[in-house]
Amino acid sequence: MDKSRIATTVVQRLRQQYPDAQCTLDFQEPWQLLVAAILSAQCTDARVNLITPGLFSRYSTLDSLAQADLADVEQLIRSCGLFRTKARAILGSATRLVTDFNGTLPPDREALMSLPGVGRKIANLLLGDCFGIPAIVVDTHCARVSALIGLTRQTLPLAVEKDLAEVLRPEDWIAYGHLMVSHGRAICVARKPDCPGCPLQNICQHALRR
Ligand code: SF4
Known part of the structure; x- marks a missing residue:
């Protein structure tokens, strides 16, 4: 099976395994996802979701946050x-959005990456989850699980993203990142992947080599 077929099959099977896979950061409005994503660096999504209700209750609009x-x-x-x-990045981004982008998130990767605290991973998350623009979010789960399956040999996020973009259908790009997170947490866990219980076992290079 070529890599494109494998990639499509991975998405099909993981959609069945995790029908509710979606962004695990809580948000109501696009600017709130931006803030939550900045907070999530080296912090669990669960902890971020404990912090943001208080923050968004105190600052309920982008203007007030700016x-x-x-x-x-802090x-x-x-x-x-x-x-x-993170506090500096959040205030810096809020101020830039209000002053330079009319108080709305721009649906453009370069513009998003010009905001303080926003790298390619966050920009791709925002493009996909706020605008439905195909973009692949490569986090540690995505890079690790994709390498185990055999869809990439790269380790740097941008190189992994390029490999994945060559084999995934664009309509699967947004879902793929969320499915990788779900799978990396539930079955293909870093310390000991549960290959016998994995729906990808017969197409995964790591499992086939064992
Ligand atoms: S077969 Fe094993 S290594 Fe491959 S994706 Fe599944 S759990 Fe991970």
């Missing part, structure tokens, strides 16, 4: 690692 006091935001996100850096 005018927030840095020390107050206090609200204190239980998250790197909270000082």
